[in-house]
Amino acid sequence: MGKRITIEELESYLWGSATLLRTSIDAGAYKQYIFPLLFFKRICDVYDEECAKILKEYDGDESALEWEENHLFMVPKGAHWSDVRAKSENIGAALIDAFSKIQSANPAKLQGIFGDAAWTNKNRLPDRLLKDLIEHFSSKTLSLENCPEDELGQGYEYLIKQFADDSGHTAQEFYTNRTVVHLMTEMLKPQSGESIYDPTCGSAGMLISAIAYLKEKGEEWRNVSAYGQEINALTSAIGKMNLFLHGIKDFEIVNDDTLARPAFIEDGQLKKFDLVLANPPYSISQWDRDAFASDKYGRNFLGVPPQGRADYAFLQHILMSMKKDTGRCAILFPHGVLFRNEENSMREQLVRGDYLECVIGLAANLFYNSNMEACIVICRMNKKPANRGKVLFINAIKEVERKNTQNYLTEDHIKHITDTYDRYEDEDGYAKVATIDDIEKNGFSLSIPLYVKENAGVNESKDERSLQELYETWEKSSAALHESYYILNNMLRKETGDDQG
Numbered sequence: 001m002g003k004r005i006t007i008e009e010l011e012s013y014l015w016g017s018a019t020l021l022r023t024s025i026d027a028g029a030y031k032q033y034i035f036p037l038l039f040f041k042r043i044c045d046v047y048d049e050e051c052a053k054i055l056k057e058y059d060g061d062e063s064a065l066e067w068e069e070n071h072l073f074m075v076p077k078g079a080h081w082s083d084v085r086a087k088s089e090n091i092g093a094a095l096i097d098a099f100s101k102i103q104s105a106n107p108a109k110l111q112g113i114f115g116d117a118a119w120t121n122k123n124r125l126p127d128r129l130l131k132d133l134i135e136h137f138s139s140k141t142l143s144l145e146n147c148p149e150d151e152l153g154q155g156y157e158y159l160i161k162q163f164a165d166d167s168g169h170t171a172q173e174f175y176t177n178r179t180v181v182h183l184m185t186e187m188l189k190p191q192s193g194e195s196i197y198d199p200t201c202g203s204a205g206m207l208i209s210a211i212a213y214l215k216e217k218g219e220e221w222r223n224v225s226a227y228g229q230e231i232n233a234l235t236s237a238i239g240k241m242n243l244f245l246h247g248i249k250d251f252e253i254v255n256d257d258t259l260a261r262p263a264f265i266e267d268g269q270l271k272k273f274d275l276v277l278a279n280p281p282y283s284i285s286q287w288d289r290d291a292f293a294s295d296k297y298g299r300n301f302l303g304v305p306p307q308g309r310a311d312y313a314f315l316q317h318i319l320m321s322m323k324k325d326t327g328r329c330a331i332l333f334p335h336g337v338l339f340r341n342e343e344n345s346m347r348e349q350l351v352r353g354d355y356l357e358c359v360i361g362l363a364a365n366l367f368y369n370s371n372m373e374a375c376i377v378i379c380r381m382n383k384k385p386a387n388r389g390k391v392l393f394i395n396a397i398k399e400v401e402r403k404n405t406q407n408y409l410t411e412d413h414i415k416h417i418t419d420t421y422d423r424y425e426d427e428d429g430y431a432k433v434a435t436i437d438d439i440e441k442n443g444f445s446l447s448i449p450l451y452v453k454e455n456a457g458v459n460e461s462k463d464e465r466s467l468q469e470l471y472e473t474w475e476k477s478s479a480a481l482h483e484s485y486y487i488l489n490n491m492l493r494k495e496t497g498d499d500q501g
Contacts, residue, residue: 005140005147010155014038015162017136024129031163032117032234033125036099037133038159039113039241042142042152043073043102044081049143072249074105085138091130092119109244112255115237149247150215153208156245160203160238176205176279176332177366179409184277184330184376185209186418187358192220194274194326199258199317201228204239206277208246226251227273229258259287259313262297270297270321276329280314283334287313302353303346311337312346319355319379327381328357335361335375338446348444351391351436355379358392358421361448363400365407373397375448378421391439392424394431395452429454 005013017037018030025033050071058064068074079101087094099114119125142152157178190196190210198206207226214221226248230236236255243251254263264271285308292313293304299320305312311333318329337343338359350356358378366374399413409417420431432451442450 003146005142005151007151007154009140010147010151011158013136013140014155014159017133018159018162020129020132020136024124024126027163031160031238032115033119033133034159035238035241036114036117037095037137038142038156039245040095040098040102041081041137042245044075045142045146046072046144047075047080049145073102073110076101076105079105081138085134088131089127090120091127091134092122092125095119095130110240112233113237113240115234149245153242153246156242157205157208160205160242176202177408178205178209179414180332180362180366180376181206181209181277183409183414183417184332185213186414187376187378187421188275188277188328188330190214190224190275193223195225195227196275196277197227197264197271197273197321198277199229199262199314199321200278200280201230201239201253202235202279204228204242204251204253206279207239207251208242208248210275210277211246211248222250224250227264227271228253229263230255231257258317259292259310262317264321270299270317272323272327273321274323274326274328276318276321276327276331278314278318278329279332280311283309283311283336285309302349305346306342309336309340309343312343315350315377319381322379322381325382329377329379331377331379332374333377335373335447337377338375338448344444347446350379351439351444351446354383354388354436355381356391356446357383357387358394359446359448360394360417360421361397363397363407365402366400366409384424387424389436390424390433391436391446392421392431392433393446393448393451394420395429395448395454 014034017034021030021033051065054064054070055062064070079098081098084091084094084098096119103110103112103114119130140146147155161178184206188210190213192214196207196210198204201207204226207228211221211224211226214224226243228236228239228251230239230253233255236253240251240253243253252264256263262270266272287307287310289304289307289310292300297320299313299316301320302312302316315331315333315337318331321327322329338347356377357380358376360376360378362374362376364373394417396413396417399409399417400407401410401413402408420427424433426432430452432453434451438451439446
């Protein structure tokens, strides 16, 4: 056995595995190789730990080692970490064989969890490099005694963040700023025994945050049921590993397209959940709008979104997935969902149906590799009587701290926002409770400045972005303006019949 691993040692150990790949693998592809190896090592070390305890408990009776109920995961003969470590050539093939055997031995839990990386591509992963990786991971024992679940989970989250920092835009698909996730969780206040759902779950960070909320409060969390769906196969596998490494066992993650093929169905209808947290892909245009227009699950009850922006398709999917009494959600969206003309009728139905409870505007640069501003939309199926017929607007764009070119929310920021949400009252220059009539007078625009009037000279903050960041912001805005002009020009030409340009 080894010794208890500190968080600092764990982080250095994990990131050390990635540095071995730097000269051979693009940073965006690290996750394809590092996460499966880490999970494989953890499974085998815990299995060994379990075997030692079983032999002690059963007075050396080796037959007890074959009982599945004694293990978190079964590791078949020939598929152990030590078997692969013993290889000096064709190591990639040995890994694939071990992964396949472990998945087959644990089909309900681990099917597809190791992904489909090109382990046998010796141009990319020569035996020498794989041997170095295996030896690096072998330098520590990742047993529960040496590395408890919460600590390994913390290390795993660190690695996810490091990949996001290191790999540029390729990491956006599976990493959301954890301080924003923490805010969303604090606002929804998960309860023991509830069901939690993320329809675009990425690496499952939102599901883990909801359970961590209960752990921190000393409340029972093992009776929480977690559900997620993720379109990217590798990312869904990363999400499963993340949950297992955090010690969460009661979950179901499905790899599929949520809009085209929702995974959780009961009696021909969408399964209902107590709590939904989501960061859907922003304004995607590649989706089946025609199928959604005649959706058999009724997910178009507010209307059919335009082809170029599926945001309100995800919103309606989430609303249809919420329980009538306890259902509530927090969704990260681009600000455009609050005011774009083509979605106005759906916004009107959303407001008139009294689903919308709160809109929070967030600061720019809170998202990896993007300087965009986003908002959190909170909906509740059964509002408190005092909140019915009303929507709270919070302008939190100045609630931000900056470190190493990355913005984040501090605990004080999160407390200010959540306290304002809990009070559900006006706060001068910061929050405003609007009635449905107020929103109707604004043409059902939910643009926050229409409701929260900022006081001149109050809470003024200095823009600390670098010249390069300011330039990039301008460049993106300029490109968006040119694109909008091009689209508008084409529309005008079609209306006037002048299509020759």
